[in-house]
């Protein structure tokens with residue numbers, strides 16, 4: 001019999017709490033408060049950042065944390081960890097997912113962390129050891145970071161064969177929370193869904209057959225705003241395992257979407273009236289990839305929208321939820337040809353799959369549906385207006401064949417609120433291209449408008465493309481600390497991060 005996702009989650013939490021003396025801490029909201037370096041919570045460790053940095057208020061409860069376990073709601077749809085483009089195209093990246101994690105703050109370190117992880121996976125969950133591969137940090141000469149031989153030896157002692165112990169560099173095995181913040185070498189556990197072969201070459205190779213499941217980070221440094229590494233006051237352990245991926249392993253499924261966390265959602269999509277094409281399954285049956293991708297995108301995005309909207313201050317989520325909602329609506333309408341209202345009709349299925357752990361989803365289901373419906377209606381009418389505007393432009397007498405006027409593209413963006421990549425896509429579908437040079441000029445011109453604020457905890461990236469300017473009022477909604485001191489900044493929607501023009505670099509430094 002299959003282990004339901006709820007049991008997978010509780011087994012993890014119980015293991016660390018009851019067997020290893022960890023304190024169970026609730027998930028923090030997905031929109032972090034008081035940390036403007038982050039757009040969304042992207043990992044379980046985010047809420048503990050002050051502990052890593054040694055800046056925690058000694059009178060707070062957090063100051064007493066030594067061993068902690070939790071299941072954290074995470075969103076990776078912007079910022080340093082942005083998986084939006086992979087979602088739906090593969091079967092193991094989501095915009096919203098739950099991260100199971102255990103922490104040691106100056107308590108146990110590498111050896112105990114590895115032993116506990118191995119024991120949980122192989123003894124308690126019963127995963128066969130010959131399906132597991134382990135990576136460790138190979139060091140990086142340029143940044144003067146040594147290879148993590150200590151961790152390699154620990155895994156050998158645990159019994160991992162050397163052929164399954166693989167060294168990787170900074171990109172894979174040195175974890176960083178954001179462009180600044182706590183970081184350190186990590187060791188990761190990967191699972192081979194196929195088995196019966198040597199799959200070492202498929203580790204960290206973007207293969208759906210061998211998927212990373214658990215990351216154990218040894219927090220030793222803080223990445224400063226000038227990119228240098230500062231040693232932390234104490235060493236800590238920070239681990240993160242994607243619940244959805246673990247559940248797919250334990251339920252013997254090749255795709256996260258075939259687990260009980262997602263099948264009720266896929267079924268609900270299939271049952272909309274009038275009916276849409278069926279989900280082709282696992283990896284996308286031949287000829288149906290588009291439909292299957294759309295199913296996955298829609299199922300993924302409605303979960304994300306639900307956890308965004310269930311938070312009391314919806315307005316802070318506005319930019320992000322709009323982007324995700326629009327993406328979901330387009331896949332619903334254009335690929336699945338599903339009727340208006342489809343997205344909201346899936347919310348009860350989200351509450352059904354996640355409501356036990358997040359009871360607010362049950363309580364708020366009606367409101368979540370209203371918000372989704374309202375925004376969908378608004379976006380659909382913009383889409384219609386946009387299509388009409390494009391159609392009219394293409395039929396204008398002065399239209400130069402193949403080159404779409406930048407002023408019209410810009411007005412689609414500014415007046416109808418279309419993201420620029422959507423404008424590109426809509427034009428591409430009609431076989432035309434925008435006058436890129438002129439559009440870039442219009443964008444640059446628009447971005448001369450700036451607001452004066454002082455922000456803390458940022459560094460300058462003057463060379464970034466800046467796409468969206470928020471007003472001061474919106475900044476307040478985002479909870480970004482600021483004073484009246486003049487300092488110019490911009491916010492990039494595509495990057496999901498705050499971006500400063502080059503002229504601020506010296507001021508910030």
Ligand code: ATP
Pocket residue numbers: 043076083092093094095096097099212213214215240241242243244245
């Ligand atoms: P990947 O290499 O697969 O993108 P990652 O190295 O970016 O994963 P970590 O930052 O190490 O991920 O996060 C810890 C764990 O969280 C991963 O091992 C994985 O199980 C899970 N995870 C990360 N990103 C996602 C995602 N977008 N959707 C679902 N689970 C995820």
Ligand code: MG
Pocket residue numbers: 081083
């Ligand atoms: Mg990733």
Ligand code: MG
Pocket residue numbers: 172212
């Ligand atoms: Mg990885």
Ligand code: MG
Pocket residue numbers: 172188212215
């Ligand atoms: Mg990783």
